[in-house]
Amino acid sequence: MVQRDHPKLSIVRQCELLDLKRSTLYYKKKGESPLNLKLMRIIDQQFMDTPFWGSRQMARWLRRQGYRVGRKRVRRLMRLMGLSVIYQKPNTSKPHPEHKIYPYLLRGLEINRPNQVWCSDITYIPMRRGFLYLVTVMDWSTRAVLSWRLSNTLDSDFCVEALKEALARFGKPEIFNTDQGSQFTSHAFTGVLKDALVKISMDGRGRCLDNVFIERLWRSLKYEKVYLMEFETGLEARQEIGNWFKFYNRERPHSSLGNDKTPMEVYNERVAA
Numbered sequence: 001m002v003q004r005d006h007p008k009l010s011i012v013r014q015c016e017l018l019d020l021k022r023s024t025l026y027y028k029k030k031g032e033s034p035l036n037l038k039l040m041r042i043i044d045q046q047f048m049d050t051p052f053w054g055s056r057q058m059a060r061w062l063r064r065q066g067y068r069v070g071r072k073r074v075r076r077l078m079r080l081m082g083l084s085v086i087y088q089k090p091n092t093s094k095p096h097p098e099h100k101i102y103p104y105l106l107r108g109l110e111i112n113r114p115n116q117v118w119c120s121d122i123t124y125i126p127m128r129r130g131f132l133y134l135v136t137v138m139d140w141s142t143r144a145v146l147s148w149r150l151s152n153t154l155d156s157d158f159c160v161e162a163l164k165e166a167l168a169r170f171g172k173p174e175i176f177n178t179d180q181g182s183q184f185t186s187h188a189f190t191g192v193l194k195d196a197l198v199k200i201s202m203d204g205r206g207r208c209l210d211n212v213f214i215e216r217l218w219r220s221l222k223y224e225k226v227y228l229m230e231f232e233t234g235l236e237a238r239q240e241i242g243n244w245f246k247f248y249n250r251e252r253p254h255s256s257l258g259n260d261k262t263p264m265e266v267y268n269e270r271v272a273a
Contacts, residue, residue, distance in 0.1 A: 032130070036073075036077060037126070037129070037130065039069065039077060040077050040124070040131060042062070047078075048223070051085065052085060053085065054085045055071050056071050081124040081131070082122055082123070082154065084179075099182065099187075100190070101180055101202055102200040103202070104177075104202060105177070106177055106201055111141050113141055113270065114144075114266075114270045115172070115173045115174070117140035117141065117173055117174065117201075118138065118166065118175075119138050119140055119177040119213065120135060120136065120137045120138070120159065120176070120177075121178065121214040121218070122134065122135045122154070122159070122181065122183065123218045125231070127237065128232050129232075132151065132237060133150070135158055135159045135183075136162070136245075137162050138214055139170075142270065143257070143263040144263035144267040145245050145263070146166040146169065147166040147169065148162055148245060149161050149162040150234065150237060155183070157188075159189055163192055167192070167196055172197075175198070175199045175201050176200055180203065184202070185202070225240060225241065226241075249262060254266075
């Protein structure tokens with residue numbers, strides 16, 4: 001991801017562009033095998049078509065494709081990728097005792113104004129030799145992407161940075177909705193929202209369709225950009241994903257907005273009204 005002998009960018013500058021801590025460069029860990037990376041890419045693409053498949057069904061499907069894999073392996077990879085099945089699951093795990101879970105505030109709410117509700121989510125981005133995680137902040141009513149960050153870890157830092165950028169550039173929403181992932185329930189993330197006097201809303205456990213608009217964003221991004229390319233480096237991924245978000249926000253008409261306007265056009269028009 002970071003090229004130590006890059007002719008134009010220093011290591012410090014590359015880390016700044018990728019929002020990475022320099023300390024991560026010196027941490028050596030055993031990466032996933034080439035086969036596991038291939039399986040993760042296949043699982044991710046199939047999951048976009050069948051988000052109701054858990055590890056058991058995904059393992060069966062992979063075996064039908066000729067891969068000798070067991071459910072435990074598939075389950076570990078799906079967890080590593082942050083994939084969660086859409087159906088309501090039994091609450092078999094307890095949240096972190098230091099992380100408060102907030103109620104879901106959007107049920108029955110008519111959302112028709114920019115900055116009324118923002119939402120955020122994380123997805124897995126496959127690379128040729130590894131993977132990254134992507135977080136975005138989206139305005140619910142206009143589908144405009146307000147900020148985003150890439151990271152090679154699932155800590156809360158990159159989510160907090162994306163949140164702070166969105167608040168600095170676009171003001172603040174009345175409500176901010178996420179799932180119950182530890183990045184969003186962390187004190188660092190919720191503390192920023194509390195300081196900005198934003199109401200916090202969280203989906204029910206296992207209910208990723210509560211954040212359906214970001215799920216649709218992931219599908220468009222992956223089929224229109226990510227699956228068509230094999231990113232070699234984090235710099236390439238950041239540039240290409242950034243280009244796609246610019247295209248999505250400012251050039252790609254959105255079907256839910258009347259088919260002739262882009263998300264950012266509608267956002268700016270409604271904010272100015």
